[in-house]
Amino acid sequence: xxxxxxxxxxxxxxxxxxxxxxxxxxxxxxxxxxxxxxxxxxxxxxxxxxxxxxxxxxxxxxxxxxxxxxxxxxxxxxxxxxxxxxxxxxxxxxxxxxxxxxxxxxxxx
Amino acid sequence: xxxxxxxxxxxxxxxxxxxxxxxxxxxxxxxxxxxxxxxxxxxxxxxxxxxxxxxxxxxxxxxxxxxxxxxxxxxxxxxxxxxxxxxxxxxxxxxxxxxxxxxxxxxxxxxxx
Numbered sequence: 001x002x003x004x005x006x007x008x009x010x011x012x013x014x015x016x017x018x019x020x021x022x023x024x025x026x027x028x029x030x031x032x033x034x035x036x037x038x039x040x041x042x043x044x045x046x047x048x049x050x051x052x053x054x055x056x057x058x059x060x061x062x063x064x065x066x067x068x069x070x071x072x073x074x075x076x077x078x079x080x081x082x083x084x085x086x087x088x089x090x091x092x093x094x095x096x097x098x099x100x101x102x103x104x105x106x107x108x109x
Numbered sequence: 110x111x112x113x114x115x116x117x118x119x120x121x122x123x124x125x126x127x128x129x130x131x132x133x134x135x136x137x138x139x140x141x142x143x144x145x146x147x148x149x150x151x152x153x154x155x156x157x158x159x160x161x162x163x164x165x166x167x168x169x170x171x172x173x174x175x176x177x178x179x180x181x182x183x184x185x186x187x188x189x190x191x192x193x194x195x196x197x198x199x200x201x202x203x204x205x206x207x208x209x210x211x212x213x214x215x216x217x218x219x220x221x222x
Contacts, residue, residue: 004151033210042199042213043152087151095209096167099144099151 002026004100006088011106012078020073020086020103028093034062034073035087037102043087047073075105083107112136115200115214122190122221130185130217132200140203141183142211143167143175145196152199158183190221 003025012018024032031050035043049055049064049071061074073086085102092098113134122128134141139160144152154167158177172194174186183202187194197218201211 031209042215043211044213045210048210089152091209096154096157097152097209097211099153101149101151 002092002098004088004090004098006086006100006103008101009104009106011108012075014078014080014107014109016078017074017076018078018105020075020088020105022071022073022088022100024069024071024088024090024098024100026090026092026098029066030091030093030095032062032064032071033089033091033097034060034071035089037085037087039084046086078107080107080109113200113202113212113214115198115217117217118215119218120220122187122219124190124192124221126190128187128190128219130187130198130200130219132183132185132214133181134183134202134212135181136202136212137180138202138204138212139180140209141177142201142203143173143183143185144199144201145169146199146216147196155185155198190219192221195219195221 006022034046037043047062054063059076064071085104087102088100089097116131142157143155153169156175158164161180199216200214203209203211
């Protein structure tokens with residue numbers, strides 16, 4: 001079966017760094033996505049990795065290791081507005097997205 | 110309209126009633142999707158359409174139907190609602206291609222009683 005695993009909840013301090021991990025087992029692989037979802041709102045796109053390595057975009061970076069079925073999202077210089085759920089999703093062999101349940105990130109002052 | 114719009118934003122529906130959730134996009138995206146999101150679960154694909162005139166079943170299609178008469182609209186119909194269909198429904202769209210970033214509507218919160 002297809003499976004995406006990520007921690008249910010994490011807590012971090014304003015100004016710090018946090019790493020959210022995602023492991024996956026899917027039939028085929030056509031890229032890994034990270035989305036941010038604030039409570040009561042729609043998911044919004046953060047990053048896309050299709051090759052191994054690190055993609056950096058401002059305070060956010062995403063890493064992929066296809067051989068390990070592993071990705072992480074790194075958030076630096078945390079701000080209160082970063083409190084949200086972070087969703088990991090993998091494109092399968094049919095280019096359909098398989099979604100993790102999301103990691104709720106709580107930022108404390 | 111800018112982006113992707115869903116209607117209604119919320120609805121309380123009696124079990125057994127028929128309901129259509131509307132979704133419209135103005136980005137000329139080929140692909141459109143309907144997901145449901147339940148607490149503790151990831152987004153689950155109900156139905157999808159890769160291009161106007163075609164539709165396909167996702168992970169949880171039972172009890173739902175869709176149509177794609179044109180590029181912009183992708184309505185989702187519940188023929189006879191049941192309480193287990195209580196959920197938040199998201200419509201999304203994307204260009205076809207490898208980097209299939211999806212753009213989401215604001216969601217419809219549906220409660221079936």
